[in-house]
Amino acid sequence: MTDVAVVGAGIGGLVAARELARAGLSVELFEAAAVVGGLVGATRMGDTAVDSGPESFATRGGAVGELVDELGLTRVDAADLGSWLVFDDGAAPSPAGALMGIPADVTAADVVRVIGAEASQRALRDLELPARAGTASGMLGELVRERLGETVLDRLVDPIVSGVYSARADDLPVSRVSPKLLDALAEHGSLQAAVRQIRGGGAGRPSGSRPGALVQGIDGGMHRLAEALAADFERLGGRLRLGHRVDDITMLDARAVVVATPDWASEARGAEVELVTLAFEAGAIDGAPRGTGALVAPGAASISAKALTHSSAKWPWLRASAPHLDIVRLSYGRQNQPPPTSCLDDEATVALARSDAERILGQSLPAPVFTGRRALRQPPAPGAVQPPDGVLAVGSWVAGTGLASVVPASIAVAKELSQRLAASTGGLT
Numbered sequence: 001m002t003d004v005a006v007v008g009a010g011i012g013g014l015v016a017a018r019e020l021a022r023a024g025l026s027v028e029l030f031e032a033a034a035v036v037g038g039l040v041g042a043t044r045m046g047d048t049a050v051d052s053g054p055e056s057f058a059t060r061g062g063a064v065g066e067l068v069d070e071l072g073l074t075r076v077d078a079a080d081l082g083s084w085l086v087f088d089d090g091a092a093p094s095p096a097g098a099l100m101g102i103p104a105d106v107t108a109a110d111v112v113r114v115i116g117a118e119a120s121q122r123a124l125r126d127l128e129l130p131a132r133a134g135t136a137s138g139m140l141g142e143l144v145r146e147r148l149g150e151t152v153l154d155r156l157v158d159p160i161v162s163g164v165y166s167a168r169a170d171d172l173p174v175s176r177v178s179p180k181l182l183d184a185l186a187e188h189g190s191l192q193a194a195v196r197q198i199r200g201g202g203a204g205r206p207s208g209s210r211p212g213a214l215v216q217g218i219d220g221g222m223h224r225l226a227e228a229l230a231a232d233f234e235r236l237g238g239r240l241r242l243g244h245r246v247d248d249i250t251m252l253d254a255r256a257v258v259v260a261t262p263d264w265a266s267e268a269r270g271a272e273v274e275l276v277t278l279a280f281e282a283g284a285i286d287g288a289p290r291g292t293g294a295l296v297a298p299g300a301a302s303i304s305a306k307a308l309t310h311s312s313a314k315w316p317w318l319r320a321s322a323p324h325l326d327i328v329r330l331s332y333g334r335q336n337q338p339p340p341t342s343c344l345d346d347e348a349t350v351a352l353a354r355s356d357a358e359r360i361l362g363q364s365l366p367a368p369v370f371t372g373r374r375a376l377r378q379p380p381a382p383g384a385v386q387p388p389d390g391v392l393a394v395g396s397w398v399a400g401t402g403l404a405s406v407v408p409a410s411i412a413v414a415k416e417l418s419q420r421l422a423a424s425t426g427g428l429t
Helices: 011-022 063-070 109-115 117-127 140-148 150-165 181-188 191-199 223-235 316-321 346-361 403-422
Strands: 002-007 027-031 042-045 048-051 084-087 090-093 215-218 239-242 254-259 272-281 293-296 307-309 325-332 370-377
Touching: 002 011, 002 403, 011 027, 011 223, 011 254, 011 403, 042 272, 042 370, 048 316, 048 325, 063 403, 084 150, 090 109, 109 117, 109 150, 117 140, 117 150, 117 191, 140 150, 140 191, 150 293, 181 191, 223 239, 254 403, 272 346, 307 346, 325 346, 346 370
Parallel strands: 002 027, 002 254, 027 239, 084 293
Antiparallel strands: 042 048, 084 090, 272 325, 272 370, 293 307, 307 325
């Protein structure tokens, strides 16, 4: 009998399985797909592998960075180019020092450029309102609308959260976007001061952090993290079962089971997204017209994509490894709406992505030399799916969005289980 069976080889499952194997337990890791990584993956642009899922991780807490270092991978910073917001009526650089689009200073020049002077003055009401204003429902949309105004919500916050969560701010709990935000608001009395505190600039002054300063990548791409975790798991004696779907965990011959995927549950269907990667010959894009990339406002009717990443501009390692290419990635699919690419064949999808890239970048583009597409489903919100009784669970569907939430939670679950198994002679599930 195996000590532990882990079902699902996304990052959460990989981290938990590796931690359990490090504790000296016998572990089998089952994955229905032919590759590990879950949402983290790669696609090839000629000889170059580029991320087809998450391309960076939040540095908060330090757990992901420590794991990356432990595995012998190299952390890298994104290029200091900033990002942009795109609307039907134009484009502007994303304001510095914001938290999910919520500005640290509504009078800052880069904020006023996006929302206008009148909306900036309206947003100053945040300083006069009681700390409880906008918090009744616990939803991000109400909080921003009441304290900072509709324009801030539409032009700064919704483009960001839509790109990250495939959802509007009105449908997102504040706790899911920033667990510390309401506590900081209660402590400091204004939303702007709360943002400054969380961003690390102190409540009394605007943060000077540039967009992207709170994230890092991995030299060679985030997919290398999944590959390194799998290799180390097997080095530690773990058994990896790729292409092995588990339909009934009661059939697993193990003392304990860890479920690392919500796919078995009908309510696990999160928002559908599609990522389309286009590689052009180097020089096809004139510089970095939108910095490291752009987020598109949900109301921009002329553009179907919700975001564009100029990967070659954002990541120096990619520019160095593929100097002959200029690579961009477009993201499609918003909450309750299937991606417009879902009903298109490859040729039509590439045509749409190229057209959107031209509108976002503000320049004409030739036909790409390499293309790739990958359809994904965002995980459900934490709490939307409950694991079976007596079964431990890891992953973003229980820990929250992002590796900064998933990695430490998965390590904690594995350590707890290791201790319980050490104290027991029988099975736990």
